[in-house]
Amino acid sequence: MLYRESGLFKTSYSADQVIFPIPQDRWAILAILAIAFVGVPLIMDDYWANAVFIPFLVYALAALGLNILTGYCGQLSLGTGGFLAVGGYSSYKLMTSFPELDMILVLGGAGATTALVGLLFGLPSLRIKGFYLVVATLASQFFLIWLFYKVPWFYNYNATGQITVVPREALGFLVTTQKADPAVRYLFVLSIVVIFAMAAKNIVRGRFGRMWMAIRDMDIAAELIGIRPYMMKLTAFAVSSFYIGVAGALIFSVWLGAAESGETYGIDESFLVLFMIIVGGLGSVLGSFLGAGFIVLMPIGLKNLLVDGFGMTAVLAKHIEITTFGVLIIFFLIVEPHGLARLWQIIKEKLRLWPYPH
């Protein structure tokens, strides 16, 4: 009754091709954006920004990137942590080498650098498939982390080996370091994530997205209808790495403010982002956000419940959290291999018929 397609008469090709064909969807998106841009900044303080909103947004961006590669093009990657590190470290080098550079350009540069590195590590993907490719991407993860730890040029010969953020502005607003207003930092990350999400939504339903999906579903058949698998796999690696690189730069510059290759961008990050797209839904832009929200919020909720609610020690709560993580992932895979995004689709189907079930 409230949510349906009947009665929508499309009279032009462009009306048929709009991103959200159902008016309720458009209103919902606009409402969410309005709340995110106007409502949330009003209650923003350091805790909410650093513990909830900014992590959610940057991980959503990283998940979006991995989803392009794994969910849309079907190339499983465990190198996410390494690519996040490339983003973080290249943004650091850009910020310190060119102090006048606007943060937006820094992010673009970090993304472009990561895209190049992603291209490089995507090269073996034509010959290597499946699990062998997983191991190949793991190689990139370990190699990149080692590189940033071993070559002092990347952290400007610091004694600590850490990289620490310097104050930088985006369009005249201070967005990095703890001196920046949390609401401004949040809005900066939010704007970037929204732009990238809209871009992703458009890429995956356009020419490139369709070719990626053809490769994912059956690469030989795709080749037969004239899609070049190598080009498509490489573009997927490049675009996905660009997203992940920007996310890595945001993790370092806006969220944490300091980073150390093995600590901040370790193999755990690769798994975390992979879990987000599994839980959220492979091959779904919405799923990347749902998965990131779930994986970022679950540990916070669980910790509050176990430590504050039941008075457990932090160590035991941590172990229970890890176990719950594993159980939830297996549970999701068994019950709904297509993730939270699929649940949302089912709800939508039900809503269309409501209140008459037949």
Place this chain on the structure above:
Amino acid sequence: MLFFFETVISGALAGIMYSLVALGFVLIFKASGVFNFSQGVMALFAALTLVGLLSGTMPFTHIDNAAMSLPVWAAIPLTIFVMFIVAVLIEKLILRRLVNQEQIILFMAMVGLTYVFEGVGDIIWGSDVKVIDLGLPQGAWGWLLDTHDFYIEKIEMVAAGTAAVLVTVLAIFFQKTRIGRALRAVADDHQAALSVGISLRTIWIIVWSVAGIVALVAGVMWGAKSGVQFSLSLIALKALPVLILGGFESIPGAIVGGLIIGIGEKLAEVFGGELIAAAFARWIEIDPGIFSATENWFAYILALIFLLFRPQGLFGEKIIERV
């Protein structure tokens, strides 16, 4: 020259330790096509259980109780029994429900299983570093050190011997016994095996139990070397390049791959930095210690280069794509 041989042999012995872990992967992959990412944590879990039983630790309390401690001959069968129960649970709760799913889904379920093992092991037995004491010899092999000035760790010799015994037993088990033949049939073709009356579920339980026993052996060997602690589970990550070098389906591949990786890693660590520094000395000054912390990625890059020429690994079955 002696130093070179010493490096090669200690590399080979370290490689055998990797092979022990890789073996567990191969067994499960052959029988069920599941890439068991949790093999490393299974080794940790098995070792934790054994240590817990040996020291009489009360589960969930982390309190040692000497009165409850079991002798070695009782603790080992009991640990194997625990691994059997684990295998049954995995089959009942996970594998049975994921039949016919894509491989990537199964792989991710195994990653989830890794987390469960890690968390449950810590909750039951505590997360502090434990010492495993089975009376395995420690330290250098004195006789060889005295007469030939040759340094070899005793524990690594024991590991090599154990691996040899294990591979022989597994080979006999696979070639000669009824169950072994059924296992090979399942590995060959699931549907054909089902049609001649082989129960897939039983086979899975057996394979996972055997993999659990292999994990126990690997856990004990690694645990005796560096203590039973969380880092033990990371050896799974070291076994992966061994696997792709040797091929996912091949037991000899796991052994040979382990040897290649072990020796290559040691050689690169000891000589690689100096060689590179010498080679580029004319153009750029390179710190000879640059290869000092390469153990994390060297094996991967080696395997990656190798894969470019032989995508199915040394002994793997040739990948044939049919439409």
